[in-house]
Amino acid sequence: MRALIQRVRRAQVSVNGEIVSSIEKGLCVLIGICRDDGPVDLEYIVRKILNVRLFDDDSGVRWKSSVKxxxxxxxxxxxxTLYHELKGNKPDFHNSMGPDAARSFYDNFLAELRKHYKSELVKDGKFGEYMQVEIENDGPVTIMLESPNSKNKAGSKGETDNE
Known part of the structure; x- marks a missing residue:
């Protein structure tokens, strides 16, 4: 799994000109699911999203507080599209999980995130729809996370839990 996390002052997602979800201060998280992702990948990404320290603490010290x-x-x-490979100038998405399996996996991801946090604070767009995403970056702060198992499967490099 890959998660592109942006710290935001506000964000919203629309489908066909209708706002389907919006948040105030927090995180906007773009989620990519690899064709071979499993429960370990899901658990890793959920834990990292909830615990990565991207906010100042109450005394103003940077990088001390998580979204939780x-x-x-x-x-x-x-x-x-987070699992693309360029073939010349054309993106190829063969590393992405197929739509039916990905929908179920994404729903499980959301359920796990809500289980470990406050359900009412976790919102989402519309899976498989053409969406418009508006964000007001805070910083800007953007972090790319990738589950260790997914890195090995898709042949990419990135952060590990030990870094």
């Missing part, structure tokens, strides 16, 4: 610490909102948006 701040009781911020989280807007999750499925984005299969």
């Amino acid at each position: 610490d701040k009781q911020g909102e989280i807007l999750c948006i499925s984005q299969f």
